[in-house]
Amino acid sequence: MKRSLSVALLLIFSMTACRRPQPQAAQAASAPLKVGLVFDVGGRGDKSFNDSAFRGLQRAAKELGIKYDYIEPAEPADRENALRQFASGDYPLIIAVGFIFTDDVNRVAEAFPKKHFACVDYALEPGQAVPPNVVALKFREQESSFLGGVIAALTSKTKTIGFVGGMDVPLIHKFEAGYRAGAAWADAKVKVLVSYAGVTPQAFKDPAKGEEIALSQIAQGADIIYHASGSTGLGVFEAAREKHILAMGVDSDQYKDAPGFVLTSITKNVDEAVFQVIQRQLEGKFKGGVIELGLKEKGVGYVYDEHNKALIPARAREQAERARALIVADKLQVPFK
Amino acid sequence: MPSTAAIALRGIVKRYPRVIANDGVDLVVDKGTIHAVIGENGAGKSTLMKILYGMVRPDEGSIELAGRPVRFASPREAIAAGIGMVHQHFMLVRPLTVYENVVLGQEPGRALRWDRRQARSEVSRLSKEYGIAVDPEARVAELSVGEEQRVEILKVLYRGARTLILDEPTAVLTPGECEELFATLRRLKQAGSTILFISHKLKEVMALCDRVTVMRRGKTVGEKACAETSREELARLMVGDMEIAESKSSDFRYEAAPETALELESVCVAGPHGRRALSEISLSVAAGEILGVAGVEGNGQRELAQAVCGLLPYYGRIRRAGRAAYIPEDRHRCGLLLCAPAWENMLLGRHREREFSSPLSLDQAAIRRYGRALVSDFDLRPPDLEQRAAAFSGGNQQKIVVGRELSKSPRVLVAAHPTRGVDIGAAALIHDRILRAKAAGCGVLLISADLDELLALCDRIAVLYSGRLMGVLPRGQANLETLGRWMAGLEQA
Amino acid sequence: MRALIKSEGRWITAAAALSLAVLLLGVVGLGRNPALVLRLMVSRVLLSPYGLGQTLYKTTTLIFTGLACALAFRCGLFNIGAEGQVYAGGFLMTAVGLALPGLPAVLLIPLLLVVSALGGGLWALLPGYLKAKRGAHEVITTMMMNFIALALTNYLVMARFHVPETIHTQELPAAASLPLAGAFARTFQGSAVNASLLVALALAAAVWYFLWRTPLGFELRAVGANPEAARSSGVPVESRLFLILVASGALAGLAGVNFILGYKHYFEQGFAAEEGFLGIAVALVAKNHPVGVVFAALLFALLSQAGLALNTVIPRELFEILQSAVIFIVVICQNRLGEKA
Structure with missing residues (x-):
């Protein structure tokens, strides 16, 4: 139902979108920049990562006056296909959403050396350079997780907090490492319980498993649980609601998934990253390589608004902001392993 | 008026x-x-x-x-x-x-x-x-x-x-x-x-x-x-002008001591609900003999046919002089590929024979030759090998089945209601071809609900009732009264 | 054979024309300019070598899965497990390819083709056995095997074979690569279409020959047309049902060749998403005829590529609706034709 509704809304949206006057035969100098964005297969409408990238694109259209088009591939083999559609058209900048595009971006970037590419979460293989016309957008999730650890440690009454990871891989280890470090920095006596849901991608889609892990952590005394586990986290929220403890969301603001039981969400601002890349392209400052976004670049953060203000004690907020200032000023190094 | x-x-x-x-x-x-x-x-x-x-x-x-x-x-x-x-x-x-x-x-x-x-x-x-x-x-x-x-x-x-x-x-x-x-x-x-x-x-x-x-x-x-x-x-x-082939079976001479085409010894077949569909059936059919099986339908005829053709598990012993050719009672359900052309229906069951195929190919020319011969031998109408079986009339469909089975020159033939729902002309032709097979030394087990058909064709007539063999009579001694009583299960020979 | 291509061709052309009409109707309904859409479709798909190449690439996969479904349907079985069989075949092939780094291409490629068919067949083994021995409905069993294949290959890739920070395996040795069309015709450069297309076409011809020109193929079709009649004529129906499912699985198993040997050279989680179901659609439109499968696969590939190439102008959902509309139209038309015949 929700899905069909969103499909209908998107249809309406795209119908209205098309009524915009098309700039015909405009001079290259005055013509707005055209950006092409390729979603992951089935990515659009995920309320997270892909949608966040799209918000960045829309913001750029509004604030920077660019034009954009997007493609949703229907099958894995269409990822490269879609990138090439844009590359062979008049799109100087092409954005791919997701690490899964890494190979495809490499191939197409090689075939179209004059075009610029940006890949969100581009997977850097050790010892391998990013092609000169590709920007790899990476996030220092450990930094925002550090703040999460600070808030959790200073909010907990039992002095025991939990972490539920999705799949046991280096990407998720960054969240865990930052969280642990933040908790220790705020209060060395706080105990951190850590579990992962599994070793396959299924671990990101298993709410039942998430609930089971969360309940066992609660049984061990945890009263705040941070999850970095996709929809597995929905089970964590469920456990929080059942046992009246607090949970912490990830990537985007998850307050609405369990109103009143979400302490805060550790966000990853893909929209910000997308916006910044477009800005650089417009300013002629596009340069291949890795762009890492942390707290300083506003690429990551945590939610503090009217919904959860009341849940976060003043001291926790205070210390978290102090930590933020230290990290931004490079006075505090956050571990990622 | x-x-x-x-x-x-x-x-x-x-x-x-x-x-x-x-x-x-x-x-x-x-x-x-x-x-x-x-x-x-x-x-x-x-x-x-x-x-x-x-x-x-x-x-x-x-x-x-x-x-x-x-x-x-x-x-x-x-x-x-x-x-x-x-x-x-x-x-x-x-x-x-x-x-x-x-x-x-x-x-x-x-x-x-x-x-x-x-x-x-x-x-x-x-x-x-x-x-x-x-x-x-x-x-x-x-x-x-x-x-x-x-x-x-x-x-x-x-x-x-x-x-x-x-x-x-x-x-x-x-x-x-x-x-x-x-x-x-x-x-x-x-x-x-x-x-x-x-x-x-x-x-x-x-x-x-x-x-x-x-x-x-x-x-x-x-x-x-x-x-x-x-x-x-x-x-x-x-x-119309077509002559009704008056098919009269020549009397079978037992004194010639012929070989046995088909022999059943104490054959039992399990039926639904733990009952027996066939119980202790012993009979034999000599080469060149037609044994009729009469009886009200549903008294074990179908099981008898299927057991003899090896399509049903049974107890007891069945000896056949060769693979049994089988004209099933329901040509739509068991006899024909309705959506397939006539020639494929004629080939079914013979497709492994060397005459028509090697393991890697079917000999199209040989199959068509055989099909055309069957068409003219059985007067198939329309004489179109490419027409789907479903498009033929019932009589012509049955001609395809009978033609195919008899073309195998079988030593044993099981024919279940071979002329049911078939017009007089086709029925006469089918009777004639069954008699020809008999003349060629085939032993025939003819199951029918039509006593006239049995009396016209068979050398002996057996009656099944409730899965049991009520008795066997030579044609000369068969009369409607006795057979009728047996079919009603009233007395046993 | 020529007449056959003609009659099948006419059928698919009709389906194509109807789907085009539905498409333009949808375009007008969305308030877009149908002339522009048509022009873009021609220029981006049919006249662009890259677009054409991608279409042929998609056609290749669909020929494999379409043949798998058509073979099973023709013989009376509803194999909806093609997708799982693609994964099984693709994964086994990748594992064997990674284990044999030293073999020359002349040995390795035929070996991998056989292994992928074997993997697909293996994946249909259990449904085939259950069908033959227990009469278990193949729709249920093959569908379950789909889930198992996806979960198992996902697990194996991540647990054993994957390159860090990706969801695919290591690359196969270079000798295992099938040549891209771009290597021979520069115009196709960049496109993924590769020699697998020739394998697929040869397979379509082989399936046709097998079904219509060999005694075993005849038996399988007879089992599909009327199992009771086949049984009465001495065909061992159960063992043939088993054979049909396994053969269908083997055909589907080969579909991974296109993506793995021809394009990416590695096994990627979920690379064949939906290909099994599209195979069913292809078989339906093709009326379960191998020659028809080639054309129907081309039609669906065109729709898919057009959907991608026009995605910036019209929403992809329209093309998804269109695919279903094609199937609807075809099913309705077939029933009407069936009544008349």
């Missing part, structure tokens, strides 16, 4: 891509009579009835009911006009009871809570009124074939039919059940109903009907009062 015609079909034409099924057919049926429509398979009887029942629309012609022109777009409209059809293949919901089946689709009472009591009393009233004996509370699954047919008739009457079409109603009945059906139909006639009786069986037509219309190749070729005609005349009208 004043026009009392209940039904008048005039100049009906129905064309199909390959054939003209009805070519200017006239049929006038007087009110309150039993009127037969006879003809070979493919003569156009079924199409005509489907037109009358609103299942098929005619290309030309008119239909009048009691003098008023009508035009049916669907069976629903025909039913509303008082026409009812009792199909050859029953359309009953087996787990439901008799009265539920009768009222199904027209339940009395309100939409969501129908009135079962009224339905029951309505059904028993009908069955009393017309003397149709059947228990309204019985489950259809537990009824005999004859009883199922009575339920079908009740269904039609319940919907207010004053004109009943019965499509080959006796094909599935035992002689006793036939008599009961006829009694029912006569009562219906007395009550003022008009009955259209479709059949192949001239004897029944003469015994039951008032008038008879004969069809051949899509046309009406004659209309007679039964009192003023004879079976011979009707048969001549049906087959």
